[in-house]
Amino acid sequence: MRFSGWITSHTYHSLSTSSCFLFVMSKYSPFNCFMMERKPEVERRLGRYLPMWELASEVSEEWQAMSNSEKMRYQRLCSQQGDKLDSYGVPLRLREEENQMKKQEARDMQHHIADIVNKYHSSGGLGLLPFYVISGSFYLRMDEGCYVPAEISLLKFSFKTGIIREFHAIVEPFLPVSYRWLAMKHSQATHNLLPKDGADGEKIKQVARSPTQVANRIKNFLSEDYDKCRPLYTLHSEVEQVQQMLHSMTGEDKLKVYSLDILFQHIHSVLIRKIPLHVSTGVITESLWEYHVGIACKWHIDNEQDSVRYCTMSCVKQWVFLMCRHIGMVPAFGVVPEEGKHYPVEEPVLSTVVNLPLLMQNLNMPDDISSGIISAIPTSSPVPQEATLGTCHHRR
Numbered sequence: 001m002r003f004s005g006w007i008t009s010h011t012y013h014s015l016s017t018s019s020c021f022l023f024v025m026s027k028y029s030p031f032n033c034f035m036m037e038r039k040p041e042v043e044r045r046l047g048r049y050l051p052m053w054e055l056a057s058e059v060s061e062e063w064q065a066m067s068n069s070e071k072m073r074y075q076r077l078c079s080q081q082g083d084k085l086d087s088y089g090v091p092l093r094l095r096e097e098e099n100q101m102k103k104q105e106a107r108d109m110q111h112h113i114a115d116i117v118n119k120y121h122s123s124g125g126l127g128l129l130p131f132y133v134i135s136g137s138f139y140l141r142m143d144e145g146c147y148v149p150a151e152i153s154l155l156k157f158s159f160k161t162g163i164i165r166e167f168h169a170i171v172e173p174f175l176p177v178s179y180r181w182l183a184m185k186h187s188q189a190t191h192n193l194l195p196k197d198g199a200d201g202e203k204i205k206q207v208a209r210s211p212t213q214v215a216n217r218i219k220n221f222l223s224e225d226y227d228k229c230r231p232l233y234t235l236h237s238e239v240e241q242v243q244q245m246l247h248s249m250t251g252e253d254k255l256k257v258y259s260l261d262i263l264f265q266h267i268h269s270v271l272i273r274k275i276p277l278h279v280s281t282g283v284i285t286e287s288l289w290e291y292h293v294g295i296a297c298k299w300h301i302d303n304e305q306d307s308v309r310y311c312t313m314s315c316v317k318q319w320v321f322l323m324c325r326h327i328g329m330v331p332a333f334g335v336v337p338e339e340g341k342h343y344p345v346e347e348p349v350l351s352t353v354v355n356l357p358l359l360m361q362n363l364n365m366p367d368d369i370s371s372g373i374i375s376a377i378p379t380s381s382p383v384p385q386e387a388t389l390g391t392c393h394h395r396r
């Protein structure tokens, strides 16, 4: 059996007490049965709670060293009901039940969002209703949706107040050695959070926190005034990814992650007119501020400005700013949008490096004229900065 296969289902296991069957089913894989057996002893030895992906890494060598006959014991444990198993050792009957549960969850999400938007809109309180918007990037995605978290950003936001509070954290890279290359490839193509060398490693070490520390900080951020029945919202296409990372880090199976696209679709429907889901997605993922450096986290601004479009803080801010821009704060809620709360703080317009002699050469300017102009340029002029992309700003 492949290592990735075992890891896959393990992550969900930690939520085996969850009402969500998705998490219950995974404890039937042989590797999960083995992990569950080893979990109390490993946690006792390390003296702390272990998220499942960390536990998987802790016990994987032990599993690999086991003989086939020893592994058969766990195979029997997970298939004792005589069900047919899929390639991950999960009974097919449970897969089907998982699909049914996913469909039910999608219906619950639709109803919950429609109810809450209608209720607050009809009472005139939609403008002050706080939403929590979350984005999570990852170092590694293993088979079947197990993610190793990299960076998490959260905003508390309401249309009338704009951004109320912010949370940001970078998670220490905790990767099985055999997946390091894959993770590096993903990092370099996206967020660039995985250190490329020793110097990079030192920079990340100063800001990154262990998964447990990040989980505690998220709980603190949410504990201030957060009602656990209220969902967190993220991009429709990333709901499962964010929910899985959040659950595996915090162990909080009551935290729900819902679709921001569906939320905006309903808000748009009650305030302006009905729109299909893909139009809602198009609005909140518009690329208007994709390269706007000022909305990224401090680490990305200081170290990897070329990757700001993958910074999770940049993502959550863009989503809420684009919703405000599209809805229109004055006509919808009677508030004047504020810089930094409803739209990005403007970045300074930077000058571009110009090679003047080369430019004149290209323009076929006579030598005597061009040399006269060049000599008139003060030699002590400050070094110009390179131009940056994305200094486009929208104001209402």
Ligand SMILES: [Zn+2]
Pocket (backbone or CB within 6 Å): 151, 296, 297, 298, 299, 300, 310, 311, 312, 313, 314
């Ligand atoms: Zn960032």
